[in-house]
Amino acid sequence: MPGAARNTSYSAHHLQVLEGLEAVRKRPGMYIGSTDGRGLMHCLWEIIDNSVDEALAGVCDTITVTLHADGSVEVGDNGRGVPVDIEPRTGLTGVEVVYTKLHAGGKFGGGSYTASGGLHGVGASVVNALSARMDVAVDRGGQTHAMSFRRGEPGVFADQDSPDPDSPFRPFDETPTLRITGKVARARTGTRVRYWADRQIFIKDAQFDDEALRARARQTSFLVPGLKIVIRDERGLPGTRGADGLHEEVFHHEGGISEFADFLATDPPVTDIWRLQGSGTFVETVPVLDAKGHMTPTDVERECGVDIALRWGTGFDTLIASFVNIIATPKGGTHITGFDQAMLKVFRKQLEVNSRRLKVGTDKVDKDDILAGLTAVITVRLAEPQFEGQTKEVLGTPAVRAIVAKVVEQELTQRFENPKKGEKQQGALLLEKVVAEMKSRISARLHKETQRAKNALESSTLPAKLADCRSNDITKTELFIVEGDSALGTAKLARSSEFQALLPIRGKILNVQKASVADTLKNAECAAILQVIGAGSGRTFDVEQVRYGKVIIMTDADVDGAHIRTLLITLFFRYMRPLVEAGRLYAAVPPLHRIEVVNPGSKPNELIYTYSEAQMRSTVAALTKRNRTIKQPLQRYKGLGEMDAVQLASTTMDPAHRTLRRVTAEDAQNAMQTFELLMGNEVAPRRDFIVTGAARLDRERIDA
Incomplete structure (x- = not known):
């Protein structure tokens, strides 16, 4: 800017040179993509892939991955073991070269690996730099060799028997040396790496994804026939397969790709x-x-x-x-x-x-x-x-x-x-x-099955039962798919006809995961939904042609309503998946209870709506504690038709007060496999799923 003072003191001494692993800690995203759970998993892949490269070389047939309860992870294999002799150019042992030097390893044309995944020589050293502690043990030459690192620096921890990343650490004063910690059979070789991710680098909520780990292990066992991968989860985290204790799973496939x-x-x-x-x-x-x-x-x-x-x-x-x-x-x-x-x-x-x-x-x-x-x-x-x-x-x-x-x-x-x-x-x-x-x-047909014969979907007329809205503004319009004619009558009075359209369906629609395409399109309810959405289906579905900005499934808050909602979501996921992926499919959340609080005098009573049994109980307890009078009995809504138009509008349809749940499909392939398991033709896998999960069923959550 003219007249502004300019700082001309910028000189060479302002330049910063990051050497070795400092660059990794300064810019971790450059090496692992991010510092959330994805970056955490990327580090684990780097260590696992080193063991897999041994399997590709034909010198390893078992890899064990252990998720420890203290947050660390350990990867062990029965490969050749990281070299423990001195590398002549650096004067360091092979272990220190591999785990502390960027762009160093046995995969740069030295003949150790003809085909490997680790090619840039930064995998193990990057993981070491981003770990609060790493312990490496190598079985080779009849002995177990060990070395420990803290944030990439070799040294000795005070608690070798019960490792803890926070225990006292002493860096090596001179050239690091491998410790000999035991003897093994001369024929036994392999490498074990245990590390604790550095929470100074990774965000607090970053966690190892056990489902992603299982999927990667299964995938690798297919790609390397004969390789056995063992996943052990000792964390006991709620919501994981090891929630009730140690969980071990073995992946081993001889059939290859x-x-x-x-x-x-x-x-x-x-x-x-x-x-x-x-x-x-x-x-x-x-x-x-x-x-x-x-x-x-x-x-x-x-x-x-x-x-x-x-x-x-x-x-x-x-x-x-x-x-x-x-x-x-x-x-x-x-x-x-x-x-x-x-x-x-x-x-x-x-x-x-x-x-x-x-x-x-x-x-x-x-x-x-x-x-x-x-x-x-x-x-x-x-x-x-x-x-x-x-x-x-x-x-x-x-x-x-x-x-x-x-x-x-x-x-x-x-x-x-x-x-x-x-x-x-x-x-x-x-x-x-x-x-x-x-x-x-x-021919712009919706499906290959509809190319030879006329289909109801080719008709440009919309179903007579559709109560359309007046607006054509996609950013504002909403389509409510309503269960039953009784709820439709109330919903017509409760909606804003300017931007809210209603399409009633009768009962439970076809399970499209089990039905053929032809049967799906012949089904009146499915065909009506596809017509009203107006964007085709399957491979020819064009999300830009969808007639409404939001599609909202509004069913009763009971078991049948949940089943109908599941069938509808299956229809959308199978035939209109881009709509789901765009985040435009929702489920309405109608209230379960209405609590009427009696006010003294002529003041109107206060109405409170709750959406779960626990919320209702806590609300009643809070009102009772405040000496408020509650009109009995409490109203329990079994269906949308039990609410009047004002109640339905204020709780479920009015954008200013309602709650919507967005239906998402972050991993389309896993979602498709889940739909096939729960809704598909094969009965035996679904029976096994039900039997396995029966022990974890909470009967209090069943709304019968």
Whole structure:
């Protein structure tokens, strides 16, 4: 600014240089993404993945993860053990190099690992830097070697027998040394790492997610056939599987990614599990450390192995799980690009060859038509892959695209041209399904099942029973789906007709998780809801076309009302999921009780509404303590129809006073599996779920 005094004292001494692990503690988000529960779990993945890399190298078959009651976590394996000898360039033991030096490890082309997930050499050292305490024990050469660290600094704690991160700590004065703490059989090797996350770094509420840990363990056991992963939870936290004491679960799968794809798939199959396998080589220029310690650009020939398991089902959802050296790449990368390109090329060629039989015409199939109903597990293995960032969510190695594309093209073409009767029949059914998806998309039909015949949903007229609102402003309009005609009458009087619309349903709608698409669309109540929402369904659902800003399910506060609400949420989740993901589906919360407090004289009595049994009891107790007179008996609402219009408006429908519960689906895949368990065709898993959970049932919570 003109006239403003300028500070010209900025000089070199103002510059700050962070060395070693200081940078990690100063900017933890750069290395682990965040300092909440996700960052906490990322640290755990880094330690677990080091053990998994040993399994990938064929030298480890058991990994044990223990969540201790004191907040620490321990990961142990029976691999080769971290090297305990002296690393010549640094003069430090292998243990100290691995756990204190950034960009150090055995995965930089030294021949120890042909394919691994840890590539940047920062995983273990970053976790160490962000830990209040870390204890490392290595079984190697017939002895157990141990070393402890505090926030990345090696030293000795005073309480080695009962470890505590707050116990007195003495850093090493000179070069750190490994302690010999015991003897083991010479054939026994392995590494055990126990650490306490530093609460100076992580937020107070950050917790290990046991469900995410179980999912990752299951996933890894599929990706590394024969590897046994044991999860032990000793925390006793409420709401976890170990709430009642020690809980141990073992994950061990011999079937590999074929079994993984079958596990992930939720719809009836159109094809069997198809396994596409192959490999290719490419030349990459990388800096290699020579004998003099200099980095020299060198051309290195790499091999990339491709292993893909896929199957198509009758549904329209697509689930592709991709991995590089068993590290998940949720945001894809060059391997997914190659997969998509090859799929499009193969299917277009096959449709061209069979165009007359399939009546394809001049239409072109696109990627979404092919991927509809596909469940695939895509894995590639190569040395030193390039990832975009430390979180490794995107593969960046360019040559992988062409290798994956070539393998998929060759293997998939062989599947379609296989003369075996079963394979040929599956290929023909798959092509018919893809053509059906293409025609459905081009004709803008709601579903592939509705492409050949007229459907009630094609009608532009809205159901007669809809009491629509006058406003067209999506930011304000609300659709109430009301249970029963009796409640509808009261709701019509209670609503604001300017922006609140009402759609009554009669009784319990169809369980769409068990029904076919055709049966769902034939059902009058389901069809009416889809018509009124006005945005299609399934893969063609367009959330931008939804006619109302909020969709609110308003059912009675009893068991039947809860069942109807569950059936409706199932319908929305299966056929209108983007509406749920956008946070526009709600459940109304009507009151359970009305307490009338008698006022003296001519003053009107005071009405208090409560929404649970506990709230009612505490409210009555508080009023009694204040010597207030309560009119008896208390009114217990069993249904919406028992309230008059004023009561319904003030408690449930008026935006100024009501309470709404938003229906969310943070993890769509877990939610889908839960819906399938609770609402699907398979009875046995649901029975096991009920029997297992019966012991934890609180009978007081049942509103019968």
